[in-house]
Amino acid sequence: MAILRAATLAALIMICAGLPVAAQDVTLTSRAGDIEISGNLLGFDGEFYRVDTIYGELTVDGSGVLCEGSECPDLKAYVANVTLSGAPTIGRVLMPALIEAFALRQGLELSRQPTSDIAMTYTLSDPGGGQPRGRFHVRLTNTDEGFADLLAGEAEMVMSLREVTRSEAIRGREAGLGDLRDARRSRVLALDALVPLVSAGNPVTTITTPQLVKVLSGEITNWAELGGADAPIAVHLHDPDTGLGQVTERQMLIGGAQGFAAGAIRHATGEGLSQAVSQDPLALGIGSRSEMGPTFELALTGACGFAMQATRRAVKTEDYPLTAPMFLYLPSYRLPRLVREFLVFTRESAAQLVIRRAGFVDQLPEEIEIDAQGDRFANAVLRAGGDVTLADLQRMVRVLGPLKRLTTTFRFEPGSIRLDPQSRSNVDSLARALESGFYDGRQLVFVGFSDGEGLASANNAIALRRADAVRNAVVQTAETAQLDRLEMDVETFGEAMPMACDDSEWGRRANRRVEIWIR
Structure with missing residues (x-):
């Protein structure tokens, strides 16, 4: 009988106290029949049960107990499930590419099924149409919504383009997710960068970082001040509720800048931003390296003569100053073994090559x-x-x-x-x-x-x-x-x-x- 000490102790207290137990989702009974735990089933990772009892949340080794109740999982046909919610920049291209490479590594077949306009389920099954082994449910929301889904128990992982905020970390601890600011609760999945973008018809090729801030904040409003035509600058930015919008604000609004230009045009997606900039010779946008589309990148320069562009090596070494790491945030409780194996795979050399081919910067x-x-x-x-x-x-x-x-x-x-x-x-x-x-x-x-x-x-x-x-x-x-x-x-x-x-x-x-x- 392999029951965790905390579970055994709680069960003994319950039995000895003779307290009545309300109707629960499941009852876990030791194989010897001498210990019983009842509670709401919070999750099963293929090995361990997580049960919310009147004594708190307990984790119990499934090999040492029998499960009774309508919510008990089918141990013979167990399928690992995980929901990832957050930034479409990660979920639309990078995550499917990694899941596909992982399925190939595991010798599993992969199928895709859209479940809504913003959601897709990737099912990994044994070859020849065999038993499903795992389902990755990917929701294309935004970074804010991703953390909201995690806090609400509607997702197990957040695809984020920014670090967790203090308030999100506090609420995460209160929800039993652990300290989301702890290094073990997150990992950098890949690297991206913020880049100043212009159309092909714009003669300006470089900009200093102080000039860029002044353009974004509305202090510089004419291209003539940057060596271009005597014409107004149309500023394009990501929406402030997107991860890239929040990263742009954190990276650019330093050195006394109070806010972005009131007339800045906002975009919900990187694709929309790059398309708008490419069609306007007077536009200057801050977009991501991975979603430049048909636009051109301005090199960042300075009075001393240095010039830097967001090349792969410059982003990897952070020699380029506007890097934007792409995060996965995880709860403190155990995830299914197949999901844990996927997370290990994302750090391997094969996964890093997938990341590079998907248009992002790897960490190899x-x-x-x-x-x-x-x-x-x-x-x-x-x-x-x-x-x-x-x-x-x-x-x-x-x-x-x-x-x-x-x-x-x-x-x-x-x-x-x-x-x-x-x-x-x-x-x-x-x-x-x-x-x-x-x-x-x-x-x-x-x-x-x-x-x-x-x-x-x-x-x-x-x-x-x-x-x-x-x-x-x-x-x-x-x-x-x-x-x-x-x-x-x-x-x-x-x-x-x-x-x-x-x-x-x-x-x-x-x-x-x-x-x-x-x-």
């Missing part, structure tokens, strides 16, 4: 040869001044020359020492790689860089502390790693290799980073 680490980073070192030389000497640059080349840069990079939230969401995911990914022995026999160097504000000596010290903090976070997360099988060092070069101009918060944030270099 890449090693970049130093020969492919000539522009970075050239910028370091061009930007060198009184605080960065020739000796500093020569030492950097001597140390990094024999190494390769990993695309795994760590950056921090604005005005905080807390790692941003993408970087927290990178900590987990690197820790799992260390636990698997992937980097055994190699040398990993955590290299700290800073922005150019303040004294170079102080910036070096701060960059070193950040590199140490990231290394320690990875070591603490990699609980089962055999760290004696590899070498992990810390180095710093402060402001010696900037990635962007220091004339904006985005530029300074891009420069404050910890990179991983590997031999």
Whole structure:
């Protein structure tokens, strides 16, 4: 009899107290018949029952009990069910592609059945029209609705384009979902980015981030101020109740901007935004890299001459400043085994290739040869001044020359020492790689860089502390790693290799980073 202690204790209390029990959905009885639990069945994951009793929610191993009641599942024909609700950007293309690849990996057949205008059910079955093994119900709502469905018990996973809010986390804890802000309750599924978009007929090709904010907030209203024609700018944005709309607000409304231009045209979908921008030569929109459609991306530049576009590597390393991670949020209770296996699959190399083919940025680490980073070192030389000497640059080349840069990079939230969401995911990914022995026999160097504000000596010290903090976070997360099988060092070069101009918060944030270099 394999009943959890909490369940056994609660059952014994019920029996000993002799309390009357109201009509319940199910009754779980031990195979010996000496312990009985009654309650409302909250869920069954193929292995464990979750039952709401008068003593609270209990989890009971199904192998040790017999279930009686109209709501008892059919153990011989059990089908794993999971509902995902949230951002259509994730649910329309990426999630179906991952489910299809997972079914192929498991040797299962996949069928699709629309259940409403915004919902689709994907059924995974044994080959040859055999027994269904699992059903993935995908609802294309938005990020807000996805969290609302999770809180209401109408979904088990949220497809989100933003982090959970404080109020959602509080309500989630009250609903028994655990702490949704805990790293174990979410994962970064893929990466996207916000990009400034114009039509093919627009002659403007670059824009600085301060200029972009002024356009969006209504301070700059004419293309002539950006080097274009003497004509008004038509601003296009995502609806504020969409995940991308909320990410745009969080990313762009910093540095004193109070709000977006009153006349901004709002769109419910990325496809609608890109189509509208492509048809208007006077339009400027903020859309997603994955839904650019027939539009053109403006490169982000600065007074110091740097220019950056949302290339795959620039997004993966967060060298591009407007990255937008795509999240899956999960409850604290156990999900069915097939669903757990799917979640494990989403982190594998095969799934990362699916993510890339679907038009998003994967998180598979890449090693970049130093020969492919000539522009970075050239910028370091061009930007060198009184605080960065020739000796500093020569030492950097001597140390990094024999190494390769990993695309795994760590950056921090604005005005905080807390790692941003993408970087927290990178900590987990690197820790799992260390636990698997992937980097055994190699040398990993955590290299700290800073922005150019303040004294170079102080910036070096701060960059070193950040590199140490990231290394320690990875070591603490990699609980089962055999760290004696590899070498992990810390180095710093402060402001010696900037990635962007220091004339904006985005530029300074891009420069404050910890990179991983590997031999």
